[in-house]
Structure formats: structure tokens, C-alpha cells
Amino acid sequence: MRGVEFFQGTLDSTDEIESARVFDTTLRDGEQSPGTSFSYDDKRQIASILDEMGTHVIEAGFPVNSDAEFEAVRDIASATSSTTCGLARVVDKDIEAALDSGVEMVHTFVSTSDVQIEDSMHATREEVVQRAVESVERIKDAGVTCMFSPMDATRTDEEFLIDVIEAVTEAGTDWINIPDTCGVATPTRFRAMIEKVCAHTDAQVDVHTHDDFGLATANALAGIEAGAAQAQVSVNSIGERAGNAAYEEYVMAVESLYQTDTGIDTTRITELSNVVEEKSGMDTPGNKPVVGANAFSHESGIHAAGVIENSDTFEPGVMTPEMVGAQRRLVMGKHTGTHSVRERLVECGFAPTDEQVRAVTRRVKDYGAEKRRVTVDDLERFATEAGVERQQDHEEVRA
Ligand SMILES: CC(=O)SCCNC(=O)CCNC(=O)[C@H](O)C(C)(C)COP(=O)(O)OP(=O)(O)OC[C@H]1O[C@@H](n2cnc3c(N)ncnc32)[C@H](O)[C@@H]1OP(=O)(O)O
Numbered sequence: 001m002r003g004v005e006f007f008q009g010t011l012d013s014t015d016e017i018e019s020a021r022v023f024d025t026t027l028r029d030g031e032q033s034p035g036t037s038f039s040y041d042d043k044r045q046i047a048s049i050l051d052e053m054g055t056h057v058i059e060a061g062f063p064v065n066s067d068a069e070f071e072a073v074r075d076i077a078s079a080t081s082s083t084t085c086g087l088a089r090v091v092d093k094d095i096e097a098a099l100d101s102g103v104e105m106v107h108t109f110v111s112t113s114d115v116q117i118e119d120s121m122h123a124t125r126e127e128v129v130q131r132a133v134e135s136v137e138r139i140k141d142a143g144v145t146c147m148f149s150p151m152d153a154t155r156t157d158e159e160f161l162i163d164v165i166e167a168v169t170e171a172g173t174d175w176i177n178i179p180d181t182c183g184v185a186t187p188t189r190f191r192a193m194i195e196k197v198c199a200h201t202d203a204q205v206d207v208h209t210h211d212d213f214g215l216a217t218a219n220a221l222a223g224i225e226a227g228a229a230q231a232q233v234s235v236n237s238i239g240e241r242a243g244n245a246a247y248e249e250y251v252m253a254v255e256s257l258y259q260t261d262t263g264i265d266t267t268r269i270t271e272l273s274n275v276v277e278e279k280s281g282m283d284t285p286g287n288k289p290v291v292g293a294n295a296f297s298h299e300s301g302i303h304a305a306g307v308i309e310n311s312d313t314f315e316p317g318v319m320t321p322e323m324v325g326a327q328r329r330l331v332m333g334k335h336t337g338t339h340s341v342r343e344r345l346v347e348c349g350f351a352p353t354d355e356q357v358r359a360v361t362r363r364v365k366d367y368g369a370e371k372r373r374v375t376v377d378d379l380e381r382f383a384t385e386a387g388v389e390r391q392q393d394h395e396e397v398r399a
């Protein structure tokens with residue numbers, strides 16, 4: 001693995017991590033994106049790719065939701081070698097449905113912030129603790145791995161949160177997930193919070209972060225730095241409101257920036273993202289990190305000229321398109337320079353002179369300045385009109 005180049009010479013590394021497991025919630029929280037509904041086949045296909053990639057846990061759904069959801073979770077549990085997880089409120093019928101679906105892990109959750117205890121649960125703090133403990137005990141009695149989430153943990157009174165954590169630890173939960181349900185954490189605060197949580201439990205700690213302020217992945221990584229063993233993520237960051245920490249960002253940051261092996265086959269990330277984009281009906285923005293169409297594309301002349309010589313000049317270096325199953329692209333437009341045009345012309349089978357490259361570049365820039373997309377066909381037309389000759393024995397490259 002390559003070393004990370006970062007402000008070399010003065011910075012002591014304070015962010016080393018031992019491991020970072022991946023809990024995927026695309027099929028549960030991801031499906032909660034307004035308007036998204038995965039069919040049985042969609043869920044099976046996405047779970048199958050996640051499984052083949054080595055994802056540690058797949059939260060396949062919320063089994064009590066419907067018969068269709070139950071069947072999908074059940075069949076994913078029996079078909080995959082990843083740990084399959086089903087979500088359940090601290091409600092008997094939810095837990096029974098999750099257990100009946102045959103998942104290896106039941107993830108039970110209850111609100112712990114006062115605003116949610118009062119106006120979502122209509123309960124008291126005492127009832128919350130009692131129902132949390134009873135639910136963990138029920139799941140453990142069934143011989144299944146238990147994950148417990150104090151929902152809205154980041155807006156919960158600190159002393160009460162620690163009481164809940166100690167009570168469910170005592171009840172035998174295997175995992176405690178700390179959700180930033182409404183996305184209000186910052187990396188520094190979340191890191192301090194997770195350090196405190198880890199000091200009050202023997203259970204393994206996991207984090208679930210939302211992207212209301214665009215900090216979900218940063219917060220997930222802060223949680224890992226603080227001692228959490230695992231983060232909950234969704235492909236393309238789909239999920240409630242602004243979504244969750246992104247699978248692809250988290251995995252690639254751990255692999256490339258923290259230089260820690262996740263065990264995930266990263267070369268299938270682009271394929272996975274494309275499938276989730278299609279099945280969720282949620283378009284992936286071009287500038288989306290790792291998986292957006294622009295993530296490894298270069299239009300600007302200075303960048304493209306550098307990248308043609310050495311891609312490390314204007315890319316992270318520690319993350320390449322090959323690592324995520326993508327391709328680098330030189331895009332033609334208003335900002336294009338001659339190096340990039342020459343490269344593309346040669347790829348297309350032309351043998352341009354320097355003067356012809358300059359002429360074609362002027363056409364590309366003018367066309368792009370009119371907000372028009374410059375396609376390969378346009379480029380070829382400009383080249384032909386500029387009288388550029390074809391190379392002998394050229395194999396055509398079209399992208
Ligand atoms: C932060 C999160 O992402 S949490 C997960 C959210 N995901 C979903 O809600 C998707 C799937 N949900 C569903 O299919 C349905 O909401 C169901 C089947 C769970 C419940 O449906 P309904 O019984 O019709 O209730 P509805 O959804 O309208 O209201 C939620 C109920 O759950 C209760 N509730 C909310 N959280 C919890 C909890 N953690 N434990 C116990 N009860 C809870 C609320 O108090 C409310 O109860 P009430 O009906 O007695 O007032």
C-alpha cells in the first residue's frame with residue numbers, strides 16, 4: 001500500500017486506527033429515502049453484491065414492516081455469508097418478526113433524547129430503560145447477536161445516556177450503536193462522545209451518522225478514531241433526509257487515508273453504486289466523491305496536462321480510479337488546453353501537428369463556452385475540419 005503524503009515533516013499522526021468494519025444500511029435506512037422502495041429482487045441483487053464485496057454486516061430491512069420486507073430479509077439472511085441484521089423497535093412483535101426472519105443480528109432501538117421520549121415515544125426515561133433492557137434480554141435469550149441503539153444519542157442528556165449504556169451492557173448486548181439521528185454532531189464533539197461511551201461499556205461500539213450538515217462520513221471516521229469498531233453506511237449516502245455516511249467514502253478513506261485494510265473488494269464500488277442508483281431512483285450527482293461521474297474526470301487544461309504526465313499531480317494519489325473500478329476521463333470543454341486535446345485526438349486515431357492541435361483546441365473552447373457538451377463526435381468533426389490526418393493502423397477508442 002502507498003503511504004499518504006500529508007503536510008510532511010511536522011505533523012505527528014494522531015489518527016491511527018486498528019480496524020474499521022463496515023455495516024451497510026442501504027437496504028434499511030437507505031430505503032427510507034423519500035420515494036425509494038426496493039423490490040424483493042432489488043434487495044437480493046444489492047445484498048448479493050455487498051456480500052461478495054466482503055461487507056461485514058448487511059442491515060437487510062425492518063422485518064415487521066410488511067410481508068414483502070420480511071421475505072426479503074429472510075432470504076437475504078439465508079443466501080449471504082455477511083452477517084444479516086434486521087431492525088426492531090423495543091416492541092415484542094418487531095423483535096419476534098426479526099427473530100423469525102432468521103437474521104444473525106437483531107438491531108433494536110429506542111429514543112433516549114427527551115424530545116423524542118416525550119413526543120415520539122410518549123414514554124418516560126424509566127420506561128425507556130426498562131424496555132431497552134427487556135428487548136436486549138429477549139434477543140440474547142434467542143441466541144442471536146444483539147445491537148442496541150439509543151436513538152438520538154447526540155441530543156441525549158449525558159448522564160442518562162451513560163445510564164442506558166450501562167443498563168444494556170449489563171443486559172448482555174453485543175454491540176452498542178451510537179446514532180447521530182438528526183445529524184448534529186461535529187467530528188471533534190463526536191470523537192469525545194465515542195471515547196466516553198467506550199469507557200462505559202464492554203460491548204463493541206458502532207456509529208451511525210447522518211448528513212444534515214455534510215459531516216456524516218467525517219463523523220463516522222471520528223467515531224472510528226475514538227475507538228468504535230464499525231460504522232453504519234449506505235451506498236451513495238442515500239437515507240433519511242440528507243442521507244447517511246457514504247459506504248464508498250468511508251471505505252476509501254479508511255483504505256487510502258488511514259491505510260487500514262477493510263477487507264472490502266473496493267474494485268466493485270462503482271458497480272455497486274450504479275446498481276443502487278438505478279434501483280433507488282436517486283441520481284448520483286456528478287461531483288459525488290468516489291462514485292460521481294466527475295470523481296476522476298479532468299477538464300481544466302492545467303490539471304489535464306499534469307494528469308497526462310502523472311495522475312498524482314491532480315488526484316489524491318492514494319486513491320486511483322482502478323481501485324474503485326472506475327476510469328479516468330479527460331473531458332473537453334471551455335477550460336481545456338492543448339495537452340488534453342492532443343491526447344484525445346491521438347486516442348481517437350489522429351496524428352495532429354502542433355498547429356492543428358491549437359486550432360482544434362480553439363474550436364473546443366468556443367463550443368464549450370456556449371455551454372455545450374463537447375462529445376467525441378464533436379472532437380472528430382473539429383479535427384476533420386482542421387484537416388488533421390488519421391494515424392495508420394489505429395485501434396479506435398471511444399469514451
Ligand atoms: C431513525 C430511524 O430511522 S428509526 C426507523 C424508522 N423507519 C421506519 O419507520 C420504517 C418502517 N416503519 C414502519 O413500517 C412503521 O412505522 C411501523 C410498522 C414500524 C409502525 O407502524 P405504525 O404502528 O403504523 O406506527 P407509526 O409508524 O405511525 O408510528 C410509530 C409508532 O412507533 C412508536 N415508536 C417509535 N420509535 C419506537 C421505538 N424505538 N420503540 C418502540 N416504539 C417506538 C411511536 O411511539 C408510534 O407509536 P404509537 O403508534 O403507539 O403512537
Ligand SMILES: CC(C)C(=O)C(=O)O
Nearest residue numbers: 109149151179181208
Ligand atoms: C435506528 C437508528 C439507528 C437510526 O436509523 C437513526 O438513529 O438514525
